[in-house]
Amino acid sequence: MRWHKRLLAAGVVAAVTFSAAACAGGKVRGAEGTPQPGASQGATGGTADTTFVYVPNLDVVTDWDPASSYSNEIIAMENIYESLTRYNPQTKKAEPRLATAWTTSPDGKTWTFTLRPGVKFHTGKPLDAAAAKAAIERTMKIGEGAAYIWGAVDKIQAKDPTTLVFRLKYPSPIDLIASAGYASYIYDTTAASGDLKKWFGEGHDAGSGPYTVDTWQKGRETELTLKSFDGYWGGWNGPHYTKIDFRVTPELATAWQLLQRGEVSFVQRLNPQLFAQAGATDTVRTSQTPSFQNLLALFNTQSGPLKDVRLRQAVQKAIDYDGLVAALKGAGVAASGLVPDGLLGYTPGRTGRQDLPGAEALLKEAGYGPGGKPLNLTLTYAQGDSDQEVLITLLSAALDKLNVKLTAKPLQWTTQWDQGKAKDPAKRQDIFVMYWYPDYADAYSWFVNVFRSAEPVSFNLSYLKDSGIDKEIDRLPALTATDQAAAEKAYADLQTQIIDDRAAVAVPYVQNYQRAYAASVQGYVDNPAYPNVVFVYDLKPGA
Template identity: 45%
Template sequence: MPSRPFSRVLLPAAILSTAVLALTGCAASAEQAEDGGGTFVYAGNTTFISDWDPASYYGNEDVVLDNVYETLTVNNAETNEIDPLLATSWESSDDQLTWTFQLRDDVTFHTGRAFDSTAVKESIERTKELGLAASYEWDAVTSIDTPSPTEVVFHLSKPVPLAVHAASGFSAHIYDVEATDGDLIAWFNEGNDAGTGPYTVTDFQKGADTEVKLSAYDDYWGGWKPDQYQRVEYKVVPSETTAWQLLQQGEVDFIKQVSSQLFDEVEASGKAQAVSSPSFQNTILALNTETGPLSDIRVRKAILKSIDAEELATVLNGAVNPASGLIPEGLPGYTPGLELVKDLDGAKALLEEAGYGPSGDPLTLHLAASASNTTDEQFATLLSSTLSELNITLDAQYYDGPAKIAAVRNEDKSARPDLSLRNWWPIYPDSSSWFIDLVHSAEPTRANYSYLKNDAIDAQIDTIEGLSATDPDALQALYEQLNRQVVQEEAATTGVVVQNSQRVLADGITGYVDNLPYANVVFVYQLSSGAQ
């Protein structure tokens, strides 16, 4: 079989970070390292865990579980290339329909089972069978062979860049499907884990301030050094001011995101590290195309003409930049010229044509937004003020993650919100998920909270993965076409702003870097506490 060897895959991206993921470590075990690194405490503004199953979680869980589970490959934060992780190398046939991965032979699961090709086959087949979260990244896989414990072969129905898919932060983790003789889903959701990563779950208290605790896995294949953290805690702190106070008191080591005002305060204080970088994370606005007043495209287009993304960016003082369509700059498919610019005269004309507006019927629109999210709050404030000039009342409701999902997936479709906001970032370092998840129709919907159903657009989206493996120029053209169709023609969903990551890190900690496809994840194993 002709083959093309791969040890790395170069990804097109204009935004690079500055650290390299260590794939090997010294021979010391966690037990030998004793308490050298102590405890790393991560402060986030909302709950971390709604689903413990690595095959099905699709939210903030990755912040925790990317430290517990591992994938065959991983994005390198410095080079934006795909590097080995549980796989040591890989190759594909010339037609990219057969992919062969060589595996590490020194890995064990936290359950004690040895990691091998059978475990890879079993976990991916289970993930495919459940069909949840981002399992579609394996849709092209028709069968998996295991010629030896350290070799696994994937047979595909169409060419896809499988080494990139295997680096996904969702639905690509390898886990022990034999972790329990009972119900595996129930076992996971009791707070158990079956990963190979550097840390294992030791405590889960749903609703508690400290929601999750991890401890170092003594037999981790990468080994341990004395200054690496031996424990990790995830603390829910809705107020950034409180989080900053806790960090100054030594009770928190990392704050996920802060406002520009607090970021400047931290920087001026010299009491902690203020770390800023671009991101691939954007705020997505979905407009309900299925029910209610926004099922009229004239009203949807009027709402988009009522939004000024530049004004929002100014209010947030550098924390965000205006988005242009769905895909952030630096990823394939970025399409300039789709920024949201306020045009009140155009909005009034469309509303009056639909029977609304200053001289028409009053209108109330319901917005679902995230609690403790400054961007969402400011967006709602600005939009409410503008819409009031158009005889429209904006009723903004703020939810935590699970409650917002329940609202946008309400079985009573007439009770679903007219507008919804959410953060989005790539599931692996490419742009497909903005269209596969946020635009493609499905029942139940993945994350298409515009509820758009357009067969022609769906058919175009179905060609993305094949083009990503064979024709990047055609893929770019398709992304641009889809962006314009979804944002301008359908007025169904769009990016509003792109977040600039503004983190706070305790002094003395080194090794931190934003790995852009894994938004908000701190790979704690990479950090040095400075303790010896």
């Protein structure tokens, strides 16, 4: 079920903030790491200058199985395993990884991938079309984590050792799906003679990536160590990091001290104050990149006072978008509609602006506002999320001026979600605040999950029911697969309907990644399609 990840990501994002892929569904397993069969010790044995030390703020591994992995271990998995393609947010396209080229039929229902020759799994087995087919089919059969991404696939054919053909039940952008950060990994399904899931759970891997598991010690500060795989198809000529240590450090101040002392290479997250210090430190570099994760304020379109579209539009106009982004001090950037920049469907010019006179006029028209009836609204948000609390503070102050009282309740995610899904509409909130981000680099996730009609209610927490909008949403995968210009227009039109006409949502901001890393690290680029992942092989260790 796809919402395993959502439970934690949407509800405890204060603790997780930039471990956006935290999963509530994965079982935590503990084991001492086991060197992989067929793996080398690395070119240098892991000397300090070729060891990349990554500092996450949460434990790394909850699920070792590449079929069902749906959590923080993505930061390691993307260095161990590879998918057919990798998403480039600059070009908004998938680029070659294990596949070197691909074509699609005009109807978007047949996709043919040419695989990279000469690739080996860490087990020593060659990676060919039959092995890739077996991996994807096992992921589909297990059906956990993000396996739903392959839902359009009818059958997979290994036409010859380097040709993989997907035949689909309906048009879908398989090139994007194959670049997903979850459930798209190609792995050796013959790695274990017995129970493969159990074998993975003991800390083994069967990937084809540049690194393989060296040690795994659950609960230790240095939880996981990866080492270079000598048989990697990309080779090891030139400078590379040959070892990766994942050193779990929950306290941001401690992580910053380790970076200052030169003991670590990369800090996943700093708060705005520490990030400013990092920017003024000669031995440290910083990076800010808008993520693909945005905050949604979903308005109850079906019951309560916000059933009146004028009141929903008034609340949209009351939000101090600029003031909120300024108060976040770099932790968020202005949103432009529902789709973050870097994804097909991003529409410039949709940035919200506070308009209190406009809000007052709409309230007055509905009989509320200064001099009219008092309006009482309820809102739920994630307990302990300081960024969401800034939104609540600013919105409450603005609404007070308009004779609107906002009662905001911080809740644990499961409690908030249960209230939002209550069968009795009278028990539901007027405004539901949560984060959203896609499982693969496609904006479809926002529309099909959050705004398509749904009974029973799942994530459609604005309770929007519009058959015309549903029909337009259902066309998106086929358009994305066959006519991207038409898809861009469809996304723009849908946002006009959902945000402007129906006023089902406001999008206050997009979360901003704030990284700090050693000045000796060369070539780092953040890719928001893979939350918190550092593709270490692409980096060069410097002086």
